Every structure is written in structure tokens, then in C-alpha cells.
Amino acid sequence: MRIRIYTPHSTGPFPLLVFFHGSGFVLCNLDTHDGMCRNLCAGAGCVVASVDYRLAPEHKFPAGIEDCLHAPRWAAAHAADLGADPMRIAVAGDSAGANMAAVTALRVRDEGGPPLRGQLLLYPVTDYRTPGTPSHKENAEGYGLGRDTMKWFWAHYLNDESESAHLHASPLRARYVFGLPPALVITAQYDPLRDEGEFYAEKLKTAGVTTASRRYDGVNHRFMFWVGVVDKAGMAMNEACEWLRGVFADPH
Numbered sequence: 001m002r003i004r005i006y007t008p009h010s011t012g013p014f015p016l017l018v019f020f021h022g023s024g025f026v027l028c029n030l031d032t033h034d035g036m037c038r039n040l041c042a043g044a045g046c047v048v049a050s051v052d053y054r055l056a057p058e059h060k061f062p063a064g065i066e067d068c069l070h071a072p073r074w075a076a077a078h079a080a081d082l083g084a085d086p087m088r089i090a091v092a093g094d095s096a097g098a099n100m101a102a103v104t105a106l107r108v109r110d111e112g113g114p115p116l117r118g119q120l121l122l123y124p125v126t127d128y129r130t131p132g133t134p135s136h137k138e139n140a141e142g143y144g145l146g147r148d149t150m151k152w153f154w155a156h157y158l159n160d161e162s163e164s165a166h167l168h169a170s171p172l173r174a175r176y177v178f179g180l181p182p183a184l185v186i187t188a189q190y191d192p193l194r195d196e197g198e199f200y201a202e203k204l205k206t207a208g209v210t211t212a213s214r215r216y217d218g219v220n221h222r223f224m225f226w227v228g229v230v231d232k233a234g235m236a237m238n239e240a241c242e243w244l245r246g247v248f249a250d251p252h
Contacts, residue, residue, distance in 0.1 A: 001067050002052040003075075004030045005082060006041035012083035015046040015090070015117070015248035018072045020104075022095025022122075022222075024153030025056045025064060036094065039227055043241030046248060047084045049075050053100065057156040064157075065168055068100045069107045076114035088248050090118040090181070092240075094224065095145075095193070096153070098124030102171040102200065105180050116181040118247035120240055123186060123193050123221055126172040126200040128164035129154050133195035143190040145221040150192060172200050182210040184243045186236055191221040214239060 008014055017040060021033040030052050041048040053067035072089055079086035093101035098121040105119045129136070129150045140147040158164060167174035185201040187194045194215065201213035216223065216232045224240075226233040 001054070001070070002030065003071065004034075004037070004050045004052070006037050006048040006050070007083055008041055008045050008047070010045065012047070013079070013085040014083060015044070015088040015244075016075055016079060016082065016084035016086075017041075017044065017046045017048045017120075017244065018075055018089065018091050018104075019048050019050045020053060020068055020091070020093035020097035020100035021050065022093065022097040024149070025061075025096045025099075025157035026153055027055070033094070035227070036224065039237050040092070040241065040244070043237060044244035044248070046244060047082050049082070060159050061157055061163055061169055065100060065103050065107070068104045069111070069113065072104065072108065072116070073113050086114060088117055089114050090116055090120065090244060090247060092120035092122070093124070094122035095221065096125050098122050098197075099126065099171065102126065103168050106167065106171060106174060106177070109179050117250065118181050118244065119183045120244060121183060121185045121197065121200070122224055122240070123188050123191055124197045124200065125193055127170045127196045130164075133199070135194040135196075136192045139190050139192045139194070139220075143192075143220040145192060147192055172196055172203065176207070177204055177209060178207040180204065180207075180209045182247055183212070184240065185211065185213045186224070186240065187213070187215045188219045188221055188223050189215060189217045190219065193221060212243065
């Protein structure tokens with residue numbers, strides 16, 4: 001498993017963000033998310049470890065989440081080599097990568113790992129495609145990511161539809177989400193994943209997890225790729241970086 005390291009222009013040790021890229025558990029890689037990781041590194045003043053976890057369909061569930069659980073454990077053990085502080089670690093991801101981040105936070109709580117300061121979830125996948133949410137229907141087509149594409153992604157990721165109910169596939173279906181690190185959930189108005197992201201934020205809040213949730217209107221899925229082109233992408237990136245600086249600075 002490859003991990004690409006981004007380091008701020010300053011003197012460490014720095015906080016450490018373990019980042020999992022999206023695209024439907026099937027596509028994308030370290031290069032597609034290079035710009036996003038650079039923005040997070042510079043904006044939040046943290047080392048970013050971008051994880052090249054195994055992808056479906058060659059490596060179906062749970063191969064990817066096994067890699068994602070190993071990544072913060074490895075990073076904490078090697079923090080000195082990375083110029084990072086092993087006591088200031090957070091996880092982040094976009095889309096399916098945000099699913100990986102949310103699941104990693106659950107597994108660190110349940111199975112052990114470095115204490116996490118936060119989980120940054122950018123327009124996350126949190127639930128299986130059926131029965132679907134209102135935003136699945138409203139934004140089923142015409143806005144980039146569509147309902148049929150999500151059906152295709154899930155079919156490639158899971159070995160069998162029965163796995164969709166597992167909390168490590170669909171964290172929204174987790175019975176208990178207490179004791180998790182603080183979260184920032186960012187969603188987009190014209191995104192089929194909008195509602196499941198917001199439902200997960202509400203679930204965290206109800207369980208007493210410190211959670212901020214922000215919907216950006218007028219934009220669609222993956223809009224944070226367009227920093228420097230779309231104003232709201234820059235606004236969302238600034239909000240994410242400010243939030244990360246806050247959780248990393250928290251003396252708890």
C-alpha cells in the first residue's frame with residue numbers, strides 16, 4: 001500500500017491528517033486528489049498522508065477499509081519520521097473516501113488505534129443505495145454523479161447485497177455512534193448523497209458527538225475539486241481547513 005506524504009512549509013512536528021480519496025470505492029488514486037491534499041496541507045498546516053487503499057472490483061469489501069484502518073495505526077507509529085505529532089491525528093475523505101473515514105473512526109473506537117481528533121467528511125457516502133433518500137430521487141440524473149452510477153459503484157464494491165447492512169459498509173446503519181471524534185460534514189445541494197450525509201451528521205449530534213454540518217447550495221457532488229474556479233469550493237475548503245486547525249489546537 002502506498003501513502004503519499006504532504007508536509008507544510010514550516011517546522012514540525014505538525015498535526016497529521018490521514019486522507020482517503022473518493023470515487024465510488026472503484027476509481028481515482030493519489031494523483032486525482034493531489035490538489036485537494038495540497039490545499040488541506042497548506043490550509044490546515046498539517047502533514048497529510050494520502051492513502052492508496054485497494055479498490056474494487058479487484059479488491060471488494062472489506063479490503064479497502066482494512067487498508068484504511070491500518071493507515072492511521074502505521075502513521076502514528078511512524079509519526080516521528082513524518083514530522084508529525086502522534087497525539088494530533090484526524091481522518092478525512094471525500095465521497096466514498098469519506099465513507100472510509102467514517103468507518104475508520106468507528107473501527108478505531110471499537111478495535112483500537114491512535115486517538116483521533118476529528119473526522120472530516122466531504123459529501124460522504126453513508127448508506128446503501130436502497131431504499132434511497134429524497135436527494136437520491138431529486139438529483140438522480142443531470143448533476144454529474146447519478147443514481148445509476150451509485151448502483152454501479154455498490155455492485156462493484158460489495159460481494160453480495162447482504163453486506164450493505166453492515167455498519168462498516170453503511171455507517172448510517174451503525175446502532176451506536178457515541179464516543180466518536182468530532183466531525184465536520186460538508187454536503188452539496190445538487191448531490192444524490194446530500195441527505196445521507198446530513199442524516200449521518202444528525203445521528204452523530206443525537207449521540208452527543210460534537211458535529212458541524214454545512215450544506216453548500218448551488219453546487220453538485222465533487223465541487224471541492226474546483227478550488228480557484230468555483231467560489232463556493234474555495235469557501236468550503238477554507239471552512240474545512242479552519243475546522244481542522246481548531247480540532248488540532250484543542251488541548252483535550
